[in-house]
Amino acid sequence: MTYNFDPDKWYDNELVLIQLKLKTGEMNQNEYDEAVEILDKKLEEMWKRLDGSYQINNGN
DSSP states (O other): OOOOOOHHHHHHHHHHHHHHHHHTTSSOHHHHHHHHHHHHHHHHHHHHHHOSOOOOOOOO
16 A cells, blocks of 8 residues: 655645635734644654655564
8 A cells, every 4th residue: 555645735735724714814923823833843743754764674
């Protein structure tokens, strides 16, 4: 099974939603800044989990 998840595409989609909320008045500038900061941290954490090579323990 393959897992084709693109963290950058996910980030872009989430950022668009946050920007839309700012534009429509659902959040103010401070809430927007905080949401983007949280989103940035989530992306960084995601890349840390995804970064690295897959290794199979051969039992040695």
